[in-house]
Amino acid sequence: MMRKRLYLGILALLIIASLLIYNFSSPIVIEGIVDHKAVTGVKGDTSYTILLNRPAENGSWIIVKDKDYEMFFLKKEKNALISESVEDEMKKKYSDIKYLVSIRLDSRDPINGIGKGDTLAYFVSRDEFNRVRIGDKVKFEVSREKCTIRRILQIERTALVGGLFIAFREEITKDEILSLLDECNIQSSYIKGVDYMSHYYAIVPGDKLKEIEFLHNDGFKELNTTLYYSDEDILKKDRGYVIFFEGEASLDDAKQILNPYDIKIKEINWNYVRFLEPVSEEIAKEWKNKLEVESDVLRVILDCYYDTSYEDKNNHGRLYPETVEYTYFDDYKLINNTDSFLIKTYKPLTEEQIKILRNSGVRKLSASEIETVYHSLIEENRVEEVKDLDFIEDVYQYKTK
Known part of the structure; x- marks a missing residue:
């Protein structure tokens, strides 16, 4: 009996020693x-x-x-x-x-x-x-x-983010924006109203999507340039959908098109929020997710830093990188008479299309969070040339209000 207890005691000590060794040796x-x-x-x-x-x-x-x-x-x-x-x-x-x-x-x-x-x-x-x-x-x-x-x-590798482009509902005030940012613990150096991408939006119940499907642009049928929306312009929000509309129609004309379907279209209140200092993409996405659940926020887009010095040496000289988090090219020093534009395409750009843009007066081209929207600098006298390319859906001038 004593010998059995001795064996059990030794066994217990060995087990404890093994666990200690494992705990201190495991990474x-x-x-x-x-x-x-x-x-x-x-x-x-x-x-x-x-x-x-x-x-x-x-x-x-x-x-x-x-x-x-x-x-x-x-x-x-x-x-x-x-x-x-x-x-x-x-x-x-x-x-x-x-x-x-x-x-x-x-x-x-x-x-x-x-x-x-x-x-x-x-x-x-x-x-x-x-x-x-x-x-x-x-x-x-x-x-x-x-x-x-x-x-x-x-x-x-993750991008650094310097700010946010935020689409607010038309009715929101500056004080309400500041209060919302404060609630999300976002510290900003300044906030500016901007013209950015889509100008109009509508809150559409799910049962009405079929009724306005004639305005949907799938990239294949002939484009209705008066008023339209694409796949990436539809976002689920609360119990319905937010649809961002593009096109040449004025707000009054757009209202006349949608009034028969009892859908109210309004102007987007775009604001750019600049951070006190750049943050990691992960932190910025946390802020984005917090903001987008708010009823007054329609969409949030990250303003990323694309540092070409971060590219892998094996990809040096590569025009079209494998991921979108890069500046594709930067020739802005070659000419002075350029302005800032957003280029919207039907589908993500191919390497050949990027070369065409470079030869069509685009002096800087960077990806955005949306895979069919690109930040660019374009020679002012060649903007129409870029708009006329068959793979370009539209070109928007980016400017502060």
């Missing part, structure tokens, strides 16, 4: 968004920040605290890269050079006791520091050593 994998980066060094007994890399609406994203190293970084750069030679220069003045990456966590860090949604600065190697950029979504293995990343397992 802890965490996900999050890169918020900012920094380089520090020690001089004497004091630690100094040599460099800070964070998003900024105006000015450089790289702040070099020690002016001796300003020569190594261009003002237009958004991502701080530290070469071995730059590190050697830093070591001449500082000891114990450290690289830190601050990450807003999407999952809990049990090693450092940090919860989801909080931000923590992790120590990383120089190579890992160079790999990540502001706004990247990263998956990484955290070290048992305090606040240290053992290795980065996955990097997903």
